[in-house]
Amino acid sequence: MKRAAAFLASFLLAALPFGASAADAQADAGSAAESAKGKSIVVYFSASGNTKAAAEKIAELTGSDLMEIVPEEKYTEADLNWHDGESRTSVEKDDASIRPAIKPDTKNLADYDTVFLGYPIWWGTAPKVLWNFVEKHDFTGKTVLPFCTTHSSSEGESGRTLQKLSGNKGTWKDAKRFPEHPSDSDISSWVNETGFALKK
Numbered sequence: 001m002k003r004a005a006a007f008l009a010s011f012l013l014a015a016l017p018f019g020a021s022a023a024d025a026q027a028d029a030g031s032a033a034e035s036a037k038g039k040s041i042v043v044y045f046s047a048s049g050n051t052k053a054a055a056e057k058i059a060e061l062t063g064s065d066l067m068e069i070v071p072e073e074k075y076t077e078a079d080l081n082w083h084d085g086e087s088r089t090s091v092e093k094d095d096a097s098i099r100p101a102i103k104p105d106t107k108n109l110a111d112y113d114t115v116f117l118g119y120p121i122w123w124g125t126a127p128k129v130l131w132n133f134v135e136k137h138d139f140t141g142k143t144v145l146p147f148c149t150t151h152s153s154s155e156g157e158s159g160r161t162l163q164k165l166s167g168n169k170g171t172w173k174d175a176k177r178f179p180e181h182p183s184d185s186d187i188s189s190w191v192n193e194t195g196f197a198l199k200k
Helices: 004-014 020-039 050-063 089-095 129-134 158-165 182-195
Strands: 042-043 065-068 114-120 143-149 176-180
Touching: 004 114, 042 050, 050 065, 050 114, 050 143, 050 182, 114 129, 129 158, 176 182
Parallel strands: 042 065, 042 114, 114 143, 143 176
Antiparallel strands: none
């Protein structure tokens, strides 16, 4: 990879008009490499801030854009009380037809080739907010890398559930479970495992 980048930079430098610099060639080489890799984005939903922190770190490490999935009605502490069978999240868990309304995207997902998709685990799966988001978008031709944060639960079938809700469009990887407060090394190790290059 490094040899290819160096060759490309040398080629571009030789082709430069008189007066152009090596820095120009390096910039062009970097742009070419970025185009070959494709654009990436970290999309996430976070009610308590844990998934947000992980998403921001992934975006920082990979140089990806960042977009938050924002529900029209924010979840309150009472909504998140899983001890209360009448709380909002409890009701959503028991009704497979519920799709909480979400605000419009701030970025165009069609512009990206790789999507890191983050969410907390509620009741053993992804929140219904994610169900709504996935059903609204076309992941054809994209690589989707799901990740979740959770206190003690496993990722379960959350990633597979979202894949099915997408109509099995795109290439979905196995969901990665992080603890509530993952370390930077935990996150960077996973990014490396995915084969996605860390930003230098």
